[in-house]
Amino acid sequence: MDALEKERDGADRIGADNLRENLAAYALGALEKDERLEIEALVCRDEAAAAELEEMLETLSLVSMRVGDGFPAPKLKDRLLERVEAEVNDSSVSDSTVLSNVIKHIEGALDESVSQQSPTALQRITGYLSAGRIALATSLSALVLVSVLAFQLSSDNAALNRKMRYMEREVSSATTLVSGLIDEVSQAEASLSRAEAKLSAQADEIKEMVTVNEALRSSMNDQISLTYATLRNEYQTPDWSLDSLHSSDAYVYLLEHHDQPLGALVVGGMSPAPTGKEYRLYLIGDESPIYAASFNMNEAGYSTVIFSLPSPLSSFNGAHITREAIDAPPDPGLAEPANRFVPR
């Protein structure tokens, strides 16, 4: 124990000793309120002081009991018991009045039936009824407790009900929202179905168009073949071939007249020239390209052009087809070539 603790312990002992000097005054009722509170605190923590005080109080209670006897008015007892019974009735639940009356009825009936036979039995029964009344009071206290618990449970239940109603509203809102979404999805599905049907129809149309196209192409080829065959009576076919095709689907036949300085160009499969433009044929020799003819594709997708040959085709190295503005003069520079032909 260090010095500080010793000093504190010593001060506590002195304080306790001073307080213990007041134990007798406390027992005699001779302390002011603050002093009484100090003593009550002391005996709570000091068993020796508590025992000493108890001895003093015990002695004085004997003095009080024996200091004198008296004769209070008999009405005092009656008044006191009336007060006590009133408190019992007040402290019971109001419903106890009914039960109390039932007990009184039982008491009355028993009194009437038993008293004539056995007063002792009546006394016992009355004693039991008294005990029963106490049990009833206890039961009623339990009833009050149960009522409080029930009220608490009821409050909790009410809170749960409120929460459930709130959740029901939330679920209802969510259901409405989901229902709306389902409608929207149904509408979207219907739109999609319609679009699919439309696409399917368009695909069918495209197929039909392809079929038609194929038929047209076939027809065009037939027409070109027919034209070529017709021209073959007067024209010969040089041993030229396409060197490169800017229009992959093009069919091009270049012919030379047997007797006259004329050339013939049979073209199919090339797209029509854009508005304001036309195709132009140039023959390429040792010098700059020579303009030979202008043409465009007809509605059937082919064209046959007869043009003058400045010299036999054998004097040329090849031919070019360009796409040029209609109003522009021929461009030997071959600025916008379309197809080129070269001898084999």
Added chain:
Amino acid sequence: MNMTTIDYQNLTDQELAAEISERNIDAFTALYDRYGRRVFGLAARMLNDSASSEEVTQDVFLRVWRRAQSYTPTKGKFTTWLFRIAHNRTIDELRKRRRDRNRHSSDIAEHYDLESNEISPSEAVVSNSEYAQVRAAIHMLPPPQRRVVELSYFKGYTQTEIAAKTGQPLGTVKTRMRLALIKLRKALAEEIYGE
């Protein structure tokens, strides 16, 4: 039917207290029959007023009825608890009277004089032997000690008031009170311990 008769008069104080804490009016009635006169006697000795004493007695027993469950047998005898309530309630009444001297101008403080050897008519007809024993024990005290017991316990003065009233230092008053109680206990040992 299996029934038993409860004779509350034969129950101990602690058993009655237990019954009262269970709101047993019959037990309460038995307790009043056992101690009502003594509580009234204490109040009457101190107050010298029958009506006030009855009022105090009624208050004391109502407190017992209402607080019986607060009595703890392990902490002391039931009578110590009961007469502590009775004494405190009577002291309160005395002090209230002292504060209200206009209504109670008579000198009630001098009513109960322990130094007097006279016995009132009521004392003469009740428990004379018991009373005589206590009175004898009090008379055995040295007068200064008897005086502080009289002024404090029976007249409701605080130790500070007694010091002022008697002109004695407060420490002396405290010492006298302590010694008086020690001597009283020794004198009443037979009553207390059954010796």
